[in-house]
Amino acid sequence: xxxxxxxxxxxxxxxxxxxxLLLASFLAALGMGAVAIAPxxxxxxLLGQSVPGYSGDIITRIRLPRACLAAGVGATLxxxxxxxxxLFRNPLADPSLIGVTAGASVGASLAILLxxxxxxxxxxxxxVAVGAFIGGLLCVWxxxxxxxxxxxxxxxxxxxxxxxxxxxxASLTGLMDYFADNEMLRRMSLWRMGGLDGASGSRAAxxxxxxxxxxxxxxxxxxxxxxxxxxxxxxxxLGVNVERLKTQLIILVALGVGVSxxxxxxxxxxxxxxxxxxxxxxxxxxxxxxxxxxLGGASLLLLADTLARVVLSPTELPVGLVTxxxxxxxxxxxxxxxxxxxx
Amino acid sequence: MSLLAVNxxxxxxxxxxxxRDINLSLNAGSITAVIGPNGxxxxxxxxxxxxxxxxxxxxxxxxxxxYHWEAAARARKLAILSQHNSLEFxxxxxxxxxxxxxxxxxxxxxxxxxxxxxxxxMDVLHLAGRxxxxxSGGEQQRLQLARVLAQIWRAEDAGExxxxxxxxxxxxxxxxxxxxxxxxxxxxxTGVAVLMTVHDMTLAAAYCDHLLVLKQGECVASGSxxxxxxxxxxxxxxxxxxxxxxxxKTGKPVVxxx
Numbered sequence: 001x002x003x004x005x006x007x008x009x010x011x012x013x014x015x016x017x018x019x020x021l022l023l024a025s026f027l028a029a030l031g032m033g034a035v036a037i038a039p040x041x042x043x044x045x046l047l048g049q050s051v052p053g054y055s056g057d058i059i060t061r062i063r064l065p066r067a068c069l070a071a072g073v074g075a076t077l078x079x080x081x082x083x084x085x086x087l088f089r090n091p092l093a094d095p096s097l098i099g100v101t102a103g104a105s106v107g108a109s110l111a112i113l114l115x116x117x118x119x120x121x122x123x124x125x126x127x128v129a130v131g132a133f134i135g136g137l138l139c140v141w142x143x144x145x146x147x148x149x150x151x152x153x154x155x156x157x158x159x160x161x162x163x164x165x166x167x168x169x170a171s172l173t174g175l176m177d178y179f180a181d182n183e184m185l186r187r188m189s190l191w192r193m194g195g196l197d198g199a200s201g202s203r204a205a206x207x208x209x210x211x212x213x214x215x216x217x218x219x220x221x222x223x224x225x226x227x228x229x230x231x232x233x234x235x236x237x238l239g240v241n242v243e244r245l246k247t248q249l250i251i252l253v254a255l256g257v258g259v260s261x262x263x264x265x266x267x268x269x270x271x272x273x274x275x276x277x278x279x280x281x282x283x284x285x286x287x288x289x290x291x292x293x294x295l296g297g298a299s300l301l302l303l304a305d306t307l308a309r310v311v312l313s314p315t316e317l318p319v320g321l322v323t324x325x326x327x328x329x330x331x332x333x334x335x336x337x338x339x340x341x342x343x
Numbered sequence: 344m345s346l347l348a349v350n351x352x353x354x355x356x357x358x359x360x361x362x363r364d365i366n367l368s369l370n371a372g373s374i375t376a377v378i379g380p381n382g383x384x385x386x387x388x389x390x391x392x393x394x395x396x397x398x399x400x401x402x403x404x405x406x407x408x409x410y411h412w413e414a415a416a417r418a419r420k421l422a423i424l425s426q427h428n429s430l431e432f433x434x435x436x437x438x439x440x441x442x443x444x445x446x447x448x449x450x451x452x453x454x455x456x457x458x459x460x461x462x463x464x465m466d467v468l469h470l471a472g473r474x475x476x477x478x479s480g481g482e483q484q485r486l487q488l489a490r491v492l493a494q495i496w497r498a499e500d501a502g503e504x505x506x507x508x509x510x511x512x513x514x515x516x517x518x519x520x521x522x523x524x525x526x527x528x529x530x531x532x533t534g535v536a537v538l539m540t541v542h543d544m545t546l547a548a549a550y551c552d553h554l555l556v557l558k559q560g561e562c563v564a565s566g567s568x569x570x571x572x573x574x575x576x577x578x579x580x581x582x583x584x585x586x587x588x589x590x591x592k593t594g595k596p597v598v599x600x601x
Binding site: 004005007089090091223224226227229230231233234236237238239240241279283284285 | 393394395414415416417418419421422423425427428429430431432433434435436437438439442443445446471472494
């Protein structure tokens, strides 16, 4: 069978497998934890029927918002990774490359240093989350402004600016670490490891809303992104408005990563590796890559978060530490099987 | 009226004049080759026409200034094969070629038939299911050319069309060089004006209707192969002794280095 026919089969297979995986990890996220809840009870609680004991409240008030947030953050990071890898025409690009994660770290550390760690503002969002979001966007804006000249946006300059801004932000966070007291320092480094313990219904709704915007934009961007992979001038000669596409993608990625970092801290690995894994399996066509990455990212973060909650229960591990632990073995297996695709 | 009319084209990049006072006119159905030494401005000419670099002078395409064309409408009439095409993503051959149908809305059935036709014209139909990243340089080149042909394949989509090729035969074996040139000639006959840069002057003489010789950004000769390919002109342009003989079978000029 030719690679083309095999690839078509694999896309179909992957969409079924990842959908089942997402449902299973969602159920696991709802059922597992300090109190184990049977699948029948979960479904009853989700349908709004009364369940004996506290199980109903645990599901609807604690685990459901958290699972939705985890799925939303994971899917968003993976979709943003797929977009950025297309934009940079490099399968190794990571959402943190444009400086958004580093900027968010500065914003969050500053908010903690200024004593905003416990204050809640803006509909359940903490000052730290708002600081992270603003810091992330400021960095992207800076990167984008420097990289954009009269001849449009230079992707190479953007990459270098991302590195420069990340280095600058790292030294700023380092300085803040130095001046912070013990309690603040612990909060800062915990934030950087990433965690979903701040989940609430409104946060999950916001994250899923951003994810919906990203997925809706896919219908317009996916085909143009495929063309962009040929090269910028090649895409222009095929009628693609390359500058507009680049601006759109940067705004979408800044929004997606900015909100997800604000909600869950910096979570590495998902944005880089999920689209890469999907590409190894199902090919680079963004019309399949983006939705499959969303499913894969959501499943990965749900599984990682469930593991983070369960392993040392009732204590929680930061989810950022677990994502790589869950995802890396899969990635290594795929790399071994498809070495010839990576140059 | 000519399909493409270039009048007093001048390109200056960073205070260096790369092209000066170029006049050119292309008609549907004819093939024009640009020859000249490295750095003479051949690629610059193609890039200026396709709008990749800013230039001064008039470029009229199908009756109106080329910059007035809306991007998608222009993409249906004008296709260009660049010299460097890097693609790091493992698309299949068919996927690469079918990207060319993006500007059109002719439907999947017609589009896939066009891709098959363009691939068989370039003798790459057997690469349809292979992964681009696993192909050799020459195979990738032919696949890219099939993509460019598929972009402007049908006259009923866009009428008269223009094809720009920047060194399409580089990295091809001799058999495929001639096969490519024959395919381009057949394609031109369907109402396409072709402008290509070539290094092999014998190949250009065998297949092209007009030759344009560039030297240091200026046009030093233009006309039929017989009138342009003279020993004195080539010796001056390329700064090396050459012999021009007549091909015993076709009667076309053959250029031999000393």
